Amino acid sequence: SLEYENGLFVRGSTRGDGNVGEDITQNLKTVKSIPLRLRKDITIEVRGEVYMSKKVFEELNAAREAAEQPLFANPRNAAAGSLRQLDSKIAASRGLDIFVFNLQYCDKNFASHDETFDFMRNNNFKVIPFAKIVKDTDAIIDTIKEIGEKRGTLPFDIDGMVIKVNSLALRKEIGEGSGTPKWAVAYKAPPEETATEL
Secondary structure: OEEEEOOEEEEEEOOOOOOOOOEOHHHHOOOOOOOOEOOOOOOEEEEEEEEOOHHHHHHHHHHHHHOOOOOOOOHHHHHHHHHOOOOHHHHHOOOOEEEEEEEEEEOOOOOEHHHHHHHHHHOOOOEOOOOOOOOOHHHHHHHHHHHHHHHHHOOOOOOEEEEEOOEHHHHHHHOEOOOOEOOEEEEEOOOOOOOOOO
16 A cells, blocks of 8 residues: 655555555665655555566576575565565565556545546556456456466466456445455466476
8 A cells, every 4th residue: 555645655554454554665665666756746545566577586586596595485475575674675676566456545536447547647656557448247258368368478477357347436336245345356367387396
């Protein structure tokens, strides 16, 4: 979660338990794709996912292997561990990046989720690259297949997709379940399988 007051990045935190997360502001300030000042003096909160590219992950593990240090299991664990370092210089050295996927708070009104994406892009946020509007279930299934086929060739790991209702008014009408929105559903991709030598 990234919070801005009067256009300045003031606080960043982990997801935590859904209500309370860890303050990782100093480490997030080292992520080059996170703007420290917005174009306008606005107060907003956005949410996203900090990640480590596959290339950076491979370079990091090669350096750790050469230094006879334990290797990281995967890019997601490496990114999460990097953000929780007490020394922000370590986080800065890890080549982290971010994709923003939700405008959590803003005093401006929007009609749709895709409008919030345009707003975030215009304020120098790097939004998720595959967001697109589809009109029916067949198009949702086709999009899941299309992204799934590209999964192994992407420069970063993904474990699935989230399907959301675009209209913000309709989201309010649909409502929330016990702590989760009824207007969104996560599709988890099958685990990737690779061969190993024993």
